[in-house]
Amino acid sequence: MRVPSLLGVGFVWLYRLTFGALFPTTCKYHPSCSEYAVQAVRRHGLVRGSVLAGWRLLRCNPWSRGGFDPVR
Amino acid sequence: MMLFTIPIFSQLETVMKHVLLWFHTSLHLPWAWAIVGTTVVVRMLLVPLTIKQIHSMQSLQRHAPQMKEIQKKYKGDKQRQNEELMKFYRENQINPAASCLPMLLQLPVFIALYYTLKSFDQNFPQSKGQDLSWLHFIPDITVHTTAVWGGYVLLVVYVASQMASSYFMMTTADKMQRVLFMVMPLFFVFIIAHFPAGLVLYWVTTNLWTVGQGLITRRLVAKTPAPAPERRSSRTPPKPETAPAIQGDGAQPRQETATAQQPRQVRRKKKRTSRR
Numbered sequence: 001m002r003v004p005s006l007l008g009v010g011f012v013w014l015y016r017l018t019f020g021a022l023f024p025t026t027c028k029y030h031p032s033c034s035e036y037a038v039q040a041v042r043r044h045g046l047v048r049g050s051v052l053a054g055w056r057l058l059r060c061n062p063w064s065r066g067g068f069d070p071v072r
Numbered sequence: 073m074m075l076f077t078i079p080i081f082s083q084l085e086t087v088m089k090h091v092l093l094w095f096h097t098s099l100h101l102p103w104a105w106a107i108v109g110t111t112v113v114v115r116m117l118l119v120p121l122t123i124k125q126i127h128s129m130q131s132l133q134r135h136a137p138q139m140k141e142i143q144k145k146y147k148g149d150k151q152r153q154n155e156e157l158m159k160f161y162r163e164n165q166i167n168p169a170a171s172c173l174p175m176l177l178q179l180p181v182f183i184a185l186y187y188t189l190k191s192f193d194q195n196f197p198q199s200k201g202q203d204l205s206w207l208h209f210i211p212d213i214t215v216h217t218t219a220v221w222g223g224y225v226l227l228v229v230y231v232a233s234q235m236a237s238s239y240f241m242m243t244t245a246d247k248m249q250r251v252l253f254m255v256m257p258l259f260f261v262f263i264i265a266h267f268p269a270g271l272v273l274y275w276v277t278t279n280l281w282t283v284g285q286g287l288i289t290r291r292l293v294a295k296t297p298a299p300a301p302e303r304r305s306s307r308t309p310p311k312p313e314t315a316p317a318i319q320g321d322g323a324q325p326r327q328e329t330a331t332a333q334q335p336r337q338v339r340r341k342k343k344r345t346s347r348r
Contacts, residue, residue, distance in 0.1 A: 019179055033172040060172040062124035065165065067158055 004046035012037045028066030033057055039071040081183055088184035089195050096196075103199060104206030104213045107185070107270050111277040114181050115285075121174040122285060130293050131166050178278070182271075189214055189268040206273060213270035226272050227265060231257045233279035240286025 001009070012034050020034060027033050036056050041049030052071065060066075088110075095106035132139075142160055146153035160166075188195055192214040204212045209222030217223035234257035264272060 019182070028171050057172055057176060062121050062128070062171050062174065064171065065162060066171070067162060 001042060002045070005041050005049070008041040008046045008049060009038050012041070027060060028064070029056070029060060029069045030067070031070065033060050036069070036071060043071055081187060084180050084184035085187040085195075088181070088188045092188065093196070102203050102205075103196075104204065104210065104270065104273060107213065107273050108277050110181070110185075111274050112281065114178065115278060115281045118174050118177065121171075122289075125289075128166055131164065133293055135160070135164055135166060182274070185274055186267070186271055189270045192268075192270075206269070210269050210273070213273060214268050216266055217269045217272050218265045220269070223265075223269055223272075226269060226276065227261055230264065230272055230276050230279070231261055233276050233283065234260075237279040237282035237286070240283055240289070 016034055029036065031039065033053070033056055037049070037053035040052040040056075043049065044052060056069070059069075091110055091113075092103070092106045095101045095109045096103060099106075099109065101109055139157065139160060142156050143153060146156055192199065204214060206213055209225055211220055211222065215223075217227055235254055238253040238256070264275070
């Protein structure tokens with residue numbers, strides 16, 4: 001993994017340890033949004049991975065159905 | 073926290089500054105109540121998202137018996153059980169879990185408030201000498217929560233409200249996860265103790281809102297689905313039993329029009345009340 005990707009993954013972990021833990025919710029998707037973000041950044045790099053993760057977050061709204069949605 | 077000192081956060085801080093100032097100057101609210109007001113407005117903006125959540129909870133309860141059946145059927149195979157449940161959700165258009173977006177929308181507010189309170193004197197130079205207390209037991213909302221004795225009370229309220237809100241927010245049936253969510257605030261209280269009291273105030277308010285919302289949701293969920301499908305299901309089985317009895321009265325059951333169904337319902341209702 002390159003440095004920018006590492007930074008991205010680090011950011012997700014920082015989120016997980018702080019706000020993610022403070023506002024506990026269970027994600028309707030599998031893998032969860034934060035796990036999806038980590039996988040996306042690892043596979044596609046920081047820029048594309050972040051866009052993918054952002055798009056997933058937007059999809060994770062009360063109107064969506066949720067379910068199995070892996071990083072492609 | 074150094075990571076957060078990027079431009080977008082200072083912009084968020086500016087927005088929060090204006091919002092708090094509006095509450096303070098236009099509505100003449102004390103600074104502490106301006107925070108409470110901001111929290112309430114944020115949560116009110118999220119209400120449409122919550123309503124959707126209530127609807128999905130209602131449909132979840134409506135389909136509870138079928139879901140229990142699926143759980144029973146695949147008791148030994150948890151993977152299969154989850155798959156079948158997911159399939160069932162999809163078929164019946166149920167949203168089983170909470171979604172990340174509404175929770176994440178609160179994040180910018182939280183960060184903005186953190187920074188605004190951190191440099192409160194610079195953000196609001198006019199606040200010098202003004203009342204920064206809340207309900208008399210927090211003398212200053214900008215100081216660390218543990219700096220004053222009232223802060224400890226606030227922390228206790230925080231833990232209680234966080235536990236209560238977790239209780240209502242939880243959609244997972246996993247016992248281990250439920251316990252974990254309930255115990256978490258006890259650990260977080262040590263981190264939160266270093267935050268300004270105003271931020272804890274925000275937290276307590278948002279938690280209490282969640283609890284109130286949860287209570288209303290429960291009432292709605294308990295009320296609405298019950299009359300629609302459950303009564304129908306309890307009405308449908310007696311049909312074959314009562315039908316022959318009514319048949320003796322005349323040709324009524326043979327009429328298949330909607331008008332013929334109405335008196336039937338009335339009769340059954342009467343029977344029900346007489347039974348009770």
